Amino acid sequence: xxxxxxxxxxxxxxxxxxxxxxxxxxxxxxxxxxxxxxxxxxxxxxxxxxxxxxxxxxxxxxxxxxxxxxxxxxxxxxxxxxxxxxxxxxxxxxxxxxxxxxxxxxxxxxxxxxxxxxxxxxxxxxxxxxxxxxxxxxxxxxxxxxxxxxxxxxxxxxxxxxxxxxxxxxxxxxxxxxxxxxxxxxxxxxxxxxxxxxxxxxxxxxxxxxxxxxxxxxxxxxxxxxxxxxxxxxxxxxxxxxxxxxxxxxxxxxxxxxxxxxxxxxxxxxxxxxxxxxxxxxxxxxxxxxxxxxxxxxxxxxxxxxxxxxxxxxxxxxxxxxxxxxxxxxxxxxxxxxxxxxxxxxxxxxxxxxxxxxxxxxxxxxxxxxxxxxxxxxxxxxxxxxxxxxxxxxxxxxxxxxxxxxxxxxxxxxxxxxxxxxxxxxxxxxxxxxxxxxxxxxxxxxxxxxxxxxxxxxxxxxxxxxxxxxxxxxxxxxxxxxxxxxxxxxxxxxxxxxxxxxxxxxxxxxxxxxxxxxxxxxxxxxxxxxxxxxxxxxxxxxxxxxxxxxxxxxxxxxxxxxxxxxxxxxxxxxxxxxxxxxxxxxxxxxxxxxxxxxxxxxxxxxxxxxxxxxxxxxxxxxxxxxx
Amino acid sequence: xxxxxxxxxxxxxxxxxxxxxxxxxxxxxxxxxxxxxxxxxxxxxxxxxxxxxxxxxxxxxxxxxxxxxxxxxxxxxxxxxxxxxxxxxxxxxxxxxxxxxxxxxxxxxxxxxxxxxxxxxxxxxxxxxxxxxxxxxxxxxxxxxxxxxxxxxxxxxxxxxxxxxxxxxxxxxxx
Numbered sequence: 092x093x094x095x096x097x098x099x100x101x102x103x104x105x106x107x108x109x110x111x112x113x114x115x116x117x118x119x120x121x122x123x124x125x126x127x128x129x130x131x132x133x134x135x136x137x138x139x140x141x142x143x144x145x146x147x148x149x150x151x152x153x154x155x156x157x158x159x160x161x162x163x164x165x166x167x168x169x170x171x172x173x174x175x176x177x178x179x180x181x182x183x184x185x186x187x188x189x190x191x192x193x194x195x196x197x198x199x200x201x202x203x204x205x206x207x208x209x210x211x212x213x214x215x216x217x218x219x220x221x222x223x224x225x226x227x228x229x230x231x232x233x234x235x236x237x238x239x240x241x242x243x244x245x246x247x248x249x250x251x252x253x254x255x256x257x258x259x260x261x262x263x264x265x266x267x268x269x270x271x272x273x274x275x276x277x278x279x280x281x282x283x284x285x286x287x288x289x290x291x292x293x294x295x296x297x298x299x300x301x302x303x304x305x306x307x308x309x310x311x312x313x314x315x316x317x318x319x320x321x322x323x324x325x326x327x328x329x330x331x332x333x334x335x336x337x338x339x340x341x342x343x344x345x346x347x348x349x350x351x352x353x354x355x356x357x358x359x360x361x362x363x364x365x366x367x368x369x370x371x372x373x374x375x376x377x378x379x380x381x382x383x384x385x386x387x388x389x390x391x392x393x394x395x396x397x398x399x400x401x402x403x404x405x406x407x408x409x410x411x412x413x414x415x416x417x418x419x420x421x422x423x424x425x426x427x428x429x430x431x432x433x434x435x436x437x438x439x440x441x442x443x444x445x446x447x448x449x450x451x452x453x454x455x456x457x458x459x460x461x462x463x464x465x466x467x468x469x470x471x472x473x474x475x476x477x478x479x480x481x482x483x484x485x486x487x488x489x490x491x492x493x494x495x496x497x498x499x500x501x502x503x504x505x506x507x508x509x510x511x512x513x514x515x516x517x518x519x520x521x522x523x524x525x526x527x528x529x530x531x532x533x534x535x536x537x538x539x540x541x542x543x544x545x546x547x548x549x550x551x552x553x554x555x556x557x558x559x560x561x562x563x564x565x566x567x568x569x570x571x572x573x574x575x576x577x578x579x580x581x582x583x584x585x586x587x588x589x590x591x592x593x594x595x596x597x598x599x600x601x602x603x604x605x606x607x608x609x610x611x612x613x614x615x616x617x618x619x620x621x622x623x624x625x626x627x628x629x630x631x632x633x634x635x636x637x638x639x640x641x642x643x644x645x646x647x648x649x650x651x652x653x654x655x656x657x658x659x660x661x662x663x664x665x666x667x668x669x670x671x672x673x674x675x676x677x678x679x680x681x682x683x684x685x686x687x688x689x690x691x692x693x694x695x696x697x698x699x700x701x702x703x704x705x706x707x708x709x710x711x712x713x714x715x716x717x718x
Numbered sequence: 719x720x721x722x723x724x725x726x727x728x729x730x731x732x733x734x735x736x737x738x739x740x741x742x743x744x745x746x747x748x749x750x751x752x753x754x755x756x757x758x759x760x761x762x763x764x765x766x767x768x769x770x771x772x773x774x775x776x777x778x779x780x781x782x783x784x785x786x787x788x789x790x791x792x793x794x795x796x797x798x799x800x801x802x803x804x805x806x807x808x809x810x811x812x813x814x815x816x817x818x819x820x821x822x823x824x825x826x827x828x829x830x831x832x833x834x835x836x837x838x839x840x841x842x843x844x845x846x847x848x849x850x851x852x853x854x855x856x857x858x859x860x861x862x863x864x865x866x867x868x869x870x871x872x873x874x875x876x877x878x879x880x881x882x883x884x885x886x887x888x889x890x891x892x893x
Contacts, residue, residue: 242756271756313740314747416887473756483751512752514771572767573752631759638758687761694762698769705749706727706742
């Protein structure tokens with residue numbers, strides 16, 4: 092009966108106490124936040140009732156604005172109006188240089204490995220810009236829910252590599268958010284449709300947003316969401332369709348190159364309205380004001396729209412074919428198709444997708460909100476609000492991880508699609524006699540040649556005792572956590588000499604940089620750094636105390652000698668006393684660490700036992716079934 | 719890390735009950751995934767991550783014929799180095815060369831049909847190789863070197879099947 096006791100996330104809390112959690116879709120063109128309230132999941136609107144927050148941040152000398160307010164500056168102050176920052180997050184100077192031609196703002200790739208955007212409010216990294224967006228969504232959620240969020244689930248594209256995931260987590264930290272988990276966008280969409288409840292299925296997620304197109308093939312098996320293949324076009328979206336319509340309107344209205352930027356924007360707006368109207372209507376009237384002040388008015392029907400959108404739809408279908416080939420699947424191998432992104436509202440898109448995959452796509456949930464909704468459902472479960480749910484979303488690593496070896500080749504340590512968390516180790520040896528140091532280069536990607544992959548980190552293991560070549564045994568361990576974040580350690584084994592290094596991605600920010608940003612950032616200037624740290628420590632102390640008390644109640648007698656129990660209880664009482672004083676974050680942290688140290692063996696025993704119980708419980712049910 | 723068979727409480731043998739293995743994997747992950755510990759502090763989460771990683775790795779070994787076979791060899795004290803060890807069986811080395819030539823020719827000619835035909839036969843040959851591994855590992859009298867050769871043969875077929883899959887994808891993508 093006590094089978095699931097210790098790991099029930101909700102079992103340690105009072106009944107009816109809800110834990111506030113949210114799901115965040117941090118998108119390229121727009122972002123959303125959603126939560127589960129009274130059993131209903133939905134996205135949260137701002138004070139004007141708008142659910143979508145444009146992913147735009149405007150930096151002025153006297154302040155920062157985010158969302159709709161920031162987007163208004165795109166025309167008059169393009170250099171300080173940062174849009175599509177997701178294209179830059181976790182990217183190094185070299186990647187960003189290839190993008191910079193397309194970006195309206197000024198990039199600085201100077202002393203740090205992380206590129207900075209020059210703004211009127213100083214140089215900003217993509218992490219800081221993203222943090223502003225997250226901070227705005229956090230404020231919206233907390234204002235709606237009336238209290239602080241305990242944690243969030245943030246979605247990232249399935250193809251995001253380690254550096255991009257780490258940078259997303261850093262942005263969340265800057266925004267003062269506790270991240271329960273990063274999950275992939277297509278997985279979130281599948282969860283929103285409840286597809287995780289099924290047995291085995293293969294799911295295609297077609298995501299056509301404003302400026303990006305992603306197609307992912309997922310396979311659900313034994314509760315593991317595996318990304319079989321992902322592809323798309325990072326420069327293809329609904330905005331391209333708007334442009335195609337606008338071009339058509341201009342030529343119909345007899346307006347050539349004479350249109351100025353402001354008039355062009357109006358035409359684009361008219362184009363978008365026409366596109367949206369044609370979702371339901373067969374035809375619509377469009378008006379365009381010419382340069383001489385006269386108005387052109389004409390009819391646009393759905394066939395014209397389909398014709399204009401055709402070249403773009405064909406490009407998405409080409410990407411679908413490639414991804415299916417990549418996944419090694421025939422069209423009839425897909426069980427479910429899910430639509431994501433506002434552009435999939437267009438009937439022409441739905442028809443094209445249904446035609447290709449030979450089945451009606453799932454479209455019952457607003458395609459702009461479906462990712463945030465799936466993230467919110469997962470956040471609700473992780474917060475412990477659904478103690479009866481056994482669902483665990485297992486993820487796989489999207490790209491292989493390896494080390495550079497002789498001749499610029501890659502030795503893969505963790506192949507793509509390995510279920511995470513995972514720990515893998517490999518032994519290497521020295522190349523020269525008396526070699527005392529070894530430099531290690533960590534890469535991510537599928538190619539055999541180092542240069543074709545993404546460089547994640549470089550570090551040196553020194554202090555290797557001098558030996559003949561090939562005698563040293565250097566064990567390199569790759570640890571990937573449940574979010575897909577990597578930690579690499581290296582250790583020389585033969586002589587018991589240990590060297591140990593933890594790496595952060597080359598394109599990531601150092602802890603010191605993040606701390607500095609926390610101090611500098613406008614969002615945290617509003618609250619005192621120390622007050623913030625104190626609050627975080629109080630929350631963590633409560634978490635530890637609550638979990639420990641529940642554990643002692645449940646299993647204290649079973650796993651602890653009276654002496655051990657006294658030690659733990661003393662440490663716990665000391666932590667509780669510091670927590671009650673609630674004044675000194677360092678004292679609370681130290682007291683908490685002492686509790687964790689004292690109870691380590693206890694936690695380990697319970698965890699080991701829960702494995703035994705899980706297996707034993709299974710045997711019992713099998714036995715029962717056999718009778 | 720604990721022994722994968724012990725971790726899943728399964729009998730130590732080459733043949734595993736796949737359904738039982740999958741169900742236990744699910745059950746263990748439902749208990750131990752770090753997601754279950756997000757509200758219990760960093761320490762519990764870290765420990766859960768390390769245990770969950772062990773479970774994932776054990777599952778990966780038990781679910782894969784080749785990795786399971788290597789693990790069984792190593793359990794009995796056989797030294798197995800996948801990088802250096804190659805089959806000593808001349809006949810098999812010749813067979814390997816023939817298979818490779820056949821696939822390279824089909825791939826070079828972009829001949830999907832020949833590739834499919836070779837793929838079909840390869841699946842059959844792999845099944846036979848797998849049966850030989852099962853017999854060698856089940857027989858306590860079989861010499862270790864012999865079992866090792868059988869396992870290397872199985873690896874050869876697995877790798878070749880992977881290559882066929884890749885070639886097929888490349889051909890499909892190029893169409």
